[in-house]
Amino acid sequence: MSQRIPITVRVNGVTYQREVEPRLLLSDFIRHELNLTGTHVGCEHGVCGACTILFDGQPVRSCLLFAVQADGHDILTVEGLAPDPDHLHPIQEAFHEAHALQCGFCTPGFLMTLKPFLEENPEPTDEEIREAISGNLCRCTGYDHIVDAVRIAAEKMQK
Amino acid sequence: MKPPPFDYYAPETLDEALALMAQHGYGAKALAGGQSLVPTMNFRLAAPSVLVDLNRILDLSYIRTASDGGLLIGAMTRHAQAEKSPKVADTYPLLHATMPNIGHPQIRNRGTLGGSIAHADPAAELPALLRAVQGRIKAQSARGSRWIDADDFFTGFFTTALAEDELITEIHLPPLPAGSGWAMQEVARRHGDFALVGVFAVLKLDASGRCEHVRISMFGVGDGPMLAETAMGVLRGEKLDDDAIATAAEAAAQKDVDPPSDVHATAAFRRHLVNVLVKRTLTQALARAAGQEVTA
């Protein structure tokens, strides 16, 4: 029989203790064990970026980590982005205003990629924005509205 | 598309990791950043029975100045650490210029230098960089440790000189020869994708302006990182004018590579890219050797 390993993980400020099989992907742990289905799974080989989460504050692919590796680590998913249930995060507001999503499948990955990016680069150039989102695929928007949204979000976050 | 079952160990010291590698032998794989290994497991192209996760071995992650003035880099150093390191920017501009070409920001936050070199993807940047600068790889096992020259390390398609029980623990990048110039250029369909073709060049002129030292390494064109041996031979001892550079580039494209045709590019297009990129890198390296500013 395969192993089951106890892990303790903080996700969006809540501490969870679970026993997991080593082969369980972190993306599946988040979606199926924690029922946080905002983290999307597109490709499971690191290419699409839909599964991007913050792992100790850094954007990473949750489909390329095993849940066991998250033991003792701090995770933020899109559900933890808004400050409270009645307000959106400035990046979410900007996506809404700039029409930066259509089907929305890619959106959580973009948002989680952009949060640390804008915190570190409060006034990015368009080139820097495009580089920052180069690891996230969107089949709907054509990206221009996403770049617009990032500019708007940068302004909002300065206030 | 889920990985098959495996046993998982997360040792906190290198000694424990080496003992696990020795104990489990062929079925065991090291897990570094997971950015190449996990995709292959998700698609069941790889099915290791044991994973030895190196991520808890904190002292394998560092960037130090070597006694020869080059760099010693711990195997578990993340791409993003090297990319953002002021020490790398100051002492090894070639590595600094290379890092942003490896995948995307999220990939660089996890992927490691040791993992990239052990994986030996023929289209990867770092193996070719190591060959261009004549770097060395430190391999350790419970049996002991040895240094392997980059020229001997990459033995074929995704294959290296590492034994089953060996781990890469450190990479040595010797300093470039004093007064030399360098360049790195690649062509990818989208920024961050694996390159169709990429080229590194390092060269140095002697007092009379003739080529005293030259290394041209290429990726994306064969089973692993390759040297453009014929092109290097064309240049050695010569004045590097436009004609010499054009001749070398043509030699690299026609004689030094036998590139694959695949969905990404035909062999003929890859040959064309080799020609263009060898020309560009030599021209840039020459300008840098002459102390000129070069913008990528």
Ligand SMILES: Cc1cc2nc3c(=O)[nH]c(=O)nc-3n(C[C@H](O)[C@H](O)[C@H](O)COP(=O)(O)OP(=O)(O)OC[C@H]3O[C@@H](n4cnc5c(N)ncnc54)[C@H](O)[C@@H]3O)c2cc1C
């Ligand atoms: C979307 C995407 C784009 C990418 N683009 C690029 C790119 O443009 N250029 C590029 O070079 N790479 C690219 N990569 C690959 C990335 O750089 C990987 O991080 C790297 O190739 C492997 O490093 P890793 O630390 O993730 O290794 P892992 O995936 O953990 O391991 C890879 C292999 O090396 C072995 N291994 C790892 N560490 C050691 C060690 N210390 N000793 C012995 N064996 C070891 C493992 O057992 C495994 O077989 C991309 C990856 C993705 C997902």
Ligand code: FES
């Ligand atoms: S699902 Fe993880 S990158 Fe596509």
Ligand code: FES
């Ligand atoms: S909004 Fe549909 S994929 Fe981006």
